[in-house]
Amino acid sequence: MxxxxxxxxxxxxxxxxxxxxxxxxxxxxxxxxxxxxxxxxxxxxxxxxxxxxxxxxxxxxxxxxxxxxxxxxxxxxxxxxxxxxxxxxxxxxxxxxxxxxxxxxxxxxxxAPRFGWDEIPIAYAMDTLHMPVGWESLENPVAVNVGNPHAVFFVPDTDAVALDRLGPIIEHDALFPARINVNVASIVSRAHIRLRVWERGAGLTRACGTGACATAVAAMRRGLVDRAVTVTLPGGDLSIAWRNDNHIVMTGxxxxxxxxxxxxxxxx
Incomplete structure (x- = not known):
């Protein structure tokens, strides 16, 4: 059949x-x-x-x-x-x-996104807005759960990061009991973010919707962008808004x- x-x-x-x-x-x-x-x-x-x-x-x-x-x-x-x-x-x-x-x-x-260390989950308690951890050049990430777990790193140039090498190292680190999706993002303007994603269980991807949501919210929490942004991934653009009711809306x-x-x- x-x-x-x-x-x-x-x-x-x-x-x-x-x-x-x-x-x-x-x-x-x-x-x-x-x-x-x-x-x-x-x-x-x-x-x-x-x-x-x-x-x-x-x-x-x-x-x-x-x-x-x-x-x-x-x-x-x-x-x-x-x-x-x-x-x-x-x-x-x-x-x-x-x-x-x-x-x-x-x-x-x-x-609604979740930010508690045990909601990500992370192996032990820590600040998820400024995580005091790093892997080589990738440091000080934000952790966000948007239905699945994400770590977001803000960098000057997303293309300069060896994400194909560092992605699996971070994904499988014991700090993340359920593994983690790894996002490297650059702020272009208050309304625009560039993003590359190492997706848990899939590897480098041309686009990741939850990664775009997690990255936008992480940037908003740090005051880097406004509450509605365009996220540009290798495959194209997504529109992400974090509404006043705490819900994230993704359009694409x-x-x-x-x-x-x-x-x-x-x-x-």
Whole structure:
């Protein structure tokens, strides 16, 4: 038996999406890794399964390319909102979010960020606005949980950071019991941030929606930018606003690249 899927992306952060609201789907970590493989599978940064939910319009489950299931993905949330259509309430492991589909993407209410050291989580208590830690040139990060955990480093030039080398070192540091997404950001103006992201379980990515949200909020907490900014990633721009009700709203594109069918048993 084959299953239909969508190949979608948000600014180049790409997904294999299965709509399992009517026909339940169980996948193993090995199957996820095989499907995500860019040489012998379909290829993707994350695999998404849309399921039924008794507390929302749908439940979104997310697996990184390494086969690990994670709590949240901002770019995938926009894609799922496009699939569901109109105004969608989406249950995730990181909480319930709301999305409004647009002509070429979606606007997502990502909920309220969390800043407690135990909410990130961090292995022991510390100030999360000015963390007294560093890895070579990357120092003094901000920690934010926006459904998944992020460390944000502000640097003069994002391209000058060897993120492909330092990213996995920081991701797997014992300081972060659930591992961490690593963001390096440069402030362009009060309304503009440049960002590169090492994504937990996926590696360097062209775009990371939750990373853009976490970085914008981190910069706002430090007084570096205003409450609405454009975040430029290698794949393009996202608009991030931190509203007065403490909720983060992310707006950006979501694109269907192609549709297909896959024999899941071939990837068992």
């Amino acid at each position: 084959t299953r239909p899927f969508l190949k979608m992306h948000g600014l180049g952060n790409d997904f294999v999406v299965f709509d399992a609201r009517r026909a339940p789907l169980a996948l193993t970590a090995a199957q996820v890794r095989a499907i995500a493989n860019r040489h012998t599978g379909v290829g993707c940064d994350q695999l998404i399964v849309i399921e039924g939910s008794d507390r929302a319009d749908a439940r979104m489950r997310i697996w990184n390319a390494d086969g690990g299931e994670v709590e949240a993905c901002g770019n995938a949330s926009r894609c799922v909102a496009q699939v569901i259509g109109a105004n969608a309430v989406i249950e995730t492991a990181g909480g319930v979010i709301e999305g409004t589909a647009t002509a070429d993407g979606a606007s997502i209410d990502m909920g 594109p979501a694109t269907t690249a192609f549709t297909g069918e896959i024999d899941l048993e071939a990837y068992a």
